[in-house]
Amino acid sequence: MAEPGSNRAPETGAFFQRDRQWHPAAFTPNYKSSVLRSPQKALLSFDNTLSELTGPVFGHAMLGELDNDLIHNFARAGESAIGERIIVHGRVLDERGKGVPGVLLEFWQANAGGRYRHKKDGYLAPLDPNFGGCGRAITGEDGDYAFRTVRPGPYPWPNGPNDWRPAHIHFSVFGHGFAQRLITQMYFEGDPLIWRCPIVGGISNKAAVEALIAALDMQATIPMDALAYRFDIVLRGRRSTLFENRPEGN
Amino acid sequence: MAQSLDQLKESASQTAGPYVHIGLTPNFCGIGGVYQSDLGSTMVNSETKGERIELRIRVLDGTGTPLKDALIEIWQADAGGLYNSPAELRGAADPNFQGWGRQPTDMETGVCLFQTIKPGRVPFRDGRLMAPHITLWIVARGINVGLHTRLYFSDEEKANAEDPILARIEHRLRVPTLIAERQGDTYLFDVHLQGEKETVFFDS
Ligand SMILES: [Fe+3]
Numbered sequence: 001m002a003e004p005g006s007n008r009a010p011e012t013g014a015f016f017q018r019d020r021q022w023h024p025a026a027f028t029p030n031y032k033s034s035v036l037r038s039p040q041k042a043l044l045s046f047d048n049t050l051s052e053l054t055g056p057v058f059g060h061a062m063l064g065e066l067d068n069d070l071i072h073n074f075a076r077a078g079e080s081a082i083g084e085r086i087i088v089h090g091r092v093l094d095e096r097g098k099g100v101p102g103v104l105l106e107f108w109q110a111n112a113g114g115r116y117r118h119k120k121d122g123y124l125a126p127l128d129p130n131f132g133g134c135g136r137a138i139t140g141e142d143g144d145y146a147f148r149t150v151r152p153g154p155y156p157w158p159n160g161p162n163d164w165r166p167a168h169i170h171f172s173v174f175g176h177g178f179a180q181r182l183i184t185q186m187y188f189e190g191d192p193l194i195w196r197c198p199i200v201g202g203i204s205n206k207a208a209v210e211a212l213i214a215a216l217d218m219q220a221t222i223p224m225d226a227l228a229y230r231f232d233i234v235l236r237g238r239r240s241t242l243f244e245n246r247p248e249g250n
Numbered sequence: 251m252a253q254s255l256d257q258l259k260e261s262a263s264q265t266a267g268p269y270v271h272i273g274l275t276p277n278f279c280g281i282g283g284v285y286q287s288d289l290g291s292t293m294v295n296s297e298t299k300g301e302r303i304e305l306r307i308r309v310l311d312g313t314g315t316p317l318k319d320a321l322i323e324i325w326q327a328d329a330g331g332l333y334n335s336p337a338e339l340r341g342a343a344d345p346n347f348q349g350w351g352r353q354p355t356d357m358e359t360g361v362c363l364f365q366t367i368k369p370g371r372v373p374f375r376d377g378r379l380m381a382p383h384i385t386l387w388i389v390a391r392g393i394n395v396g397l398h399t400r401l402y403f404s405d406e407e408k409a410n411a412e413d414p415i416l417a418r419i420e421h422r423l424r425v426p427t428l429i430a431e432r433q434g435d436t437y438l439f440d441v442h443l444q445g446e447k448e449t450v451f452f453d454s
Contacts, residue, residue, distance in 0.1 A: 010336040010337050010339075011337070012337050012339060016257075017453075018260065018453065019259065019260065020395075020453070022259055022260065022262055023260075023262050023263045023394070023395050024262065024263065024264070024394040024395065025394065026393075026394055026395065028394060031265075031392070031394075033265075033391050033392030034265075034392045034393070034394060035312075035392075036311040036312035036313060036392070036443070036444065037311050037312070037317070037390065037391075037392035037393055037443050037444075038392070038393075038394075038443065038444065039397065039443055039444060039448055039449075039451050040444055040448065041448050041450075041451075043451050043452060043453035044415075044418060044419060044450050044451070044452050044453065044454075045452075045453045045454065046415060046418060046452070046454050047375065047454070048454055049372070049374055049375055049380065049415070049454075050333060050337075050338070050372050050373065051325070051327075051333075051372060051380075051383070051385050051400075052385070052398075052454050053337050054325075054333035054335035054337045054338050055325065055335055055337070055350075056325065056334070056335065056348055056349065056350035057334075057335060057336060058289075062289075064284075064285070064286075066284075067284075067285070073284050074281070074283065074284055093258060094258075095257050095258050095259070095260060096257065096258070097257075097258055106273050106274055106289075107273060108269065108270070108272040108273025108274075116269045116272060117272060117279075117280075117281055118268075118269045118271065118272055118279055119279070119280070120268055120269070120319070121268075121269065132272075132276065132281045132283075132284050133272050133273075133281070134272050134273050134276045134281060134284055134285075135284075136285075170264075170266065170267060170269075170270070170273055172266075172273060172274060173261075176335075176336065176337060177335075177337060178325045178385055178387070179398075179454060181323070181387055181396060181398075182260075182261060182263060182396070183263060183264065183265075183266045183270075183389055183396055184261050184262060184263055184264045185264040199264060199265060200264075202264075202394050203262050203264075205262075207259075208259065208262040209262070211259065211261060211262065212261065212262060212264070233261050234258045234259060234260050234261045235260060235261070236260050237257070237258075
């Protein structure tokens with residue numbers, strides 16, 4: 001069986017170990033919600049079994065025409081969301097630098113004023129009747145993806161007395177194995193709030209933060225319409241199966 | 251483990267935050283009309299093979315309070331022990347069972363329900379059979395990296411006793427944190443994020 005949308009044979013090697021020093025720690029007290037929600041005991045480590053090496057497949061057929069267009073997918077006919085129109089595009093790669101096809105990306109964000117369409121968000125900024133805030137895409141053969149949206153506004157949140165989230169888009173990513181499952185956030189080049197954010201600050205490595213900041217990409221803009229930002233996502237890579245241990249007789 | 255020199259680093263995880271529903275279960279949080287239904291909300295149909303079961307899962311914080319803004323995904327084999335995935339090379343899984351589900355915890359009670367089937371046994375790396383289990387992945391506000399664990403079944407004592415992953419848990423008192431209690435056709439499973447009963451979470 002080939003990989004989804006691909007002629008390549010499926011890969012079945014174990015994934016490289018996750019570098020827990022690169023990711024934020026579970027307990028990051030400047031982000032107060034983590035205090036009571038962070039496991040404190042050591043994680044149980046083991047090499048992937050089939051339960052982690054396999055994962056669900058999502059085909060392009062599930063996508064609706066406007067799934068990758070947040071400017072229009074919640075808007076009334078003939079109307080569109082308010083805000084700075086942008087294109088977000090990039091590639092999903094694995095740690096060996098290979099594009100990963102067939103990756104389901106789901107994204108969500110606040111509107112241009114920094115307000116989420118969610119009953120738990122009570123921020124003063126108004127809802128935009130034409131903006132829902134969710135979208136999705138599936139990567140092509142080279143791991144490429146793109147969607148259209150409005151740039152989300154920064155917003156204040158109850159943590160410290162005056163904490164603001166930098167403008168960001170949340171990303172959920174499915175690789176080919178469930179062990180690659182990842183949720184992260186994309187930030188915008190030049191935003192001064194990035195380096196003041198307690199959630200971003202949970203990542204101790206500066207290069208790891210920088211890898212979450214999308215760069216303005218003037219090559220991909222649509223003149224008189226939309227700016228563009230480039231955001232590449234890296235998933236865990238697989239070890240080669242050439243010298244894998246095999247059960248007897250296999 | 252040798253890694254190649256030109257290796258990229260995995261994108262760092264960030265919390266799913268309190269509004270994860272907008273992206274992953276928009277219909278559940280009142281954003282209708284964008285997607286027909288929430289992805290992963292239905293796992294079985296009338297043709298799916300296997301014993302119908304319900305999972306009733308809660309996620310409790312360090313004070314024992316259930317999270318009301320968490321989201322849980324599950325991944326499991328079909329009744330014959332096959333995964334519906336291109337990386338499954340042992341055979342074709344039940345076409346009426348994708349094996350993946352996603353549910354938010356209830357905003358009032360914190361209870362998360364899955365209607366699914368009992369999975370078959372899947373071999374470990376060395377060919378021994380693992381006990382029937384379901385992989386769990388939990389995200390929420392305050393969780394910086396999605397939490398990975400497994401749900402095993404209380405009525406599979408013999409299989410559980412020979413399961414190679416459960417056998418790796420050094421502190422034997424913690425093994426029951428991975429075993430869901432059967433009540434009729436429902437399995438009750440509490441995930442404890444912290445404290446004396448902290449669930450065994452995985453790094454795999
Ligand atoms: Fe947010």
